[in-house]
Amino acid sequence: MKDVRRQRIAISGIFLMVGIMLGSWFARVPQLRIELGLNFAELGMVLLAQTVGVLVAMQLAGHLSNHLDSRAVIRVTSLVLPWFLPLMAVMPNAITAGLGMLTWGVIAGLLDVSMNAQGVEVERRARRPVLNSLHAVWGIGALLGSGGTVLAVRAEWSLSSHFWIVSVLLVVIALFSGRWLLTESPAASPPSKRTAKVGFLSGWTRAVIVLGGLGAAVALCEGAVSSWGGVFLSEQRGAAANIASLGYFAFIVAQTGTRLVGDRLHRRFGAVALVRWSMAMTGAGVLVAVAVPSVWFGLAGLAMAGCGLAVAIPIISSAVGHGTKSNTSLAIARYSTLHNAGVLSGPAIFGWLAQTFGISAALTCCWCRSG
Template sequence: MKEVRRQRIAISGIFLMVGIMLGSWFARVPQLRIELGLNFAELGMVLLAQTVGVLLAMQLAGHLSNHLDSRAVIRVTSLVLPWFLPLMAAMPGAITAGLGMLTWGVIAGLLDVSMNAQGVEVERRARRPVLNSLHAVWGIGALLGSGGTVLAVRAEWSLSSHFWVVSAVLVAIALFSGRRLLTEERASSRAEEKAPKVGFLSGWTRAVIVLGGLGAAVALCEGAVSSWGGVFLSEQRGAAANIASLGYFAFIVAQTGTRLVGDRLHRRFGAVALVRWSMAMTGAGVLVAVTVPSVWFGLAGLAMAGVGLAVAIPIISSAVGHGTKSNTSLAIARYSTLHNAGVLAGPAIFGWLAQEFGISAALALLLVPLGVITAFAAATAPASVRAAASTAEPVVSRAA
């Protein structure tokens, strides 16, 4: 178990690295727009290119998973990805920036699939849930990245200097973590015979489609609350700009804090019950925010939504990985295609609803996808690895 603990620390380092990178990046986007001379439409297209790259990566990851295990993919992508920060700061215009973000998205998508596959593999070896804590580490990394950006701005570092320093730190983390990652266990029968060809329809099982739909629904709700919470406080509750900016902060701190204890809650209540209670908490938070005409109750409602939405994605990802009998990375890649579609569509769909019905009504309409997730929560049952743990023999492989 000491070896498994080492491997858990290693994959935690990768999650931390990605969180720091994204926290540093998003906090610098306004300055990046100015330095690259992008208007709002051009900035939107540049950011959209990254999402398109991630979706392309989901398809590529499925094919790569048949030839490379997640450790090999992580070792390469985690060393390449950080250098996109200073690269983006040096782009001369919108077209090159868009191409850069498209490539960033592909690399990031491959890393995302592989690090979640590693998380599932660690759960198998440890015979206990760990994905919630890994996603919590990601959230801590994002907070560290954004906090580091505040310090860099106060120190009057240039955008390029800041990104070079961050990239160097991230590569150091990747080098340390990559050496201790584990090799995925494949079925012995697959090891002895030629791997089957991965086609466009490979991996699209009924379970993956259902879980992907749930992941997309969660992503829609999460994107709506995190992206529009501050706007709701400002427009509907009359909050000053400094107070309205606390909306996202309250959401992400509550979400990260809950994920720190999420694995313990998972073991205590099981995946299905925890998802249902989490959706109930999210719904209660939405209702508190939209029905009580108070800025502080609005902030409390957003925090409650952060608590409720915290464990859903880690549990769903775990269910995808444990529910497959063969290629974990392929299953997660297919699931992530649908999940990322929800990430892409969520803020836009909510914006349309807010335009048509008002922000408060749009928030209240989130009760619909929350109800759907609750109704299909039984699909997350494979994430409850505790029962299998009582009969399974511990498997420990040596990290290279």
């Protein structure tokens, strides 16, 4: 049990590292756009390149898992990924920035698949759910990264200096965490796995497709609420800019807090019942935000939606990993392809619905789709 606890701390360190990196990055994107001289269209293409890289990585991860276990992939990618922060700060133009983000997306995608596979492996050995707490650690890291960026801006650190300091910190975390990661157990990774050929259609089982579709629907709703919540408060509730900006903060804090107790709830109520209740909580949050014409009720509704959407993705990811008897990384890679399609399409679909039917109706539609 002591070894499992140490291994859980190790993979928690990787989740924390990724959260800090993304929190630092997203908080600095506006300044990066100015320093690189990108217009809004160019910035959009640069950010899209990262998403394309992640989707490419989902396909590469399946083939890579035929030769390397998740521990080996994490040890390499977690040491390489942090250096993209200072690298992006010195890109000379939109083309090189796009290529940098494409490569970043590939490395990040490989790491994402492997660290979730490690989380499933910890669950197997601990014989209890842990993925919710791991995703909570990611959320804490994102809050720390964004908070650190606020302090760096106030201290008037340059973009490059800030990113160098963050990168060094992340590499130190990765080095310590990588020492205690798990090799995949024989049950999860039999010898035949290493010799079996992984084709384009490999791993697309019925369970993966069904769970992937469910994950995509939840991701669509999560992306819509988190991306457009502030716009809803501003346009529909007349919130000032500083109040509207609290929309995402309320959402992510509520989501992270719920994930801290999500594994306990998972053990007590079971996966199916918990997902149903979480979707009901999401619906209640959307209803509160849409039905009550108040800024503060709008914030409360977004927080309730954060609570509701918190546990679904970790539970679905766990089900995918435990549902395969052969290659955990391949199953998670295939599932993540569909999940990330929901992440990518969520804000865009919501924008079309909002333009056609209004933001309030769009929020309701997105919840109905995920529920």
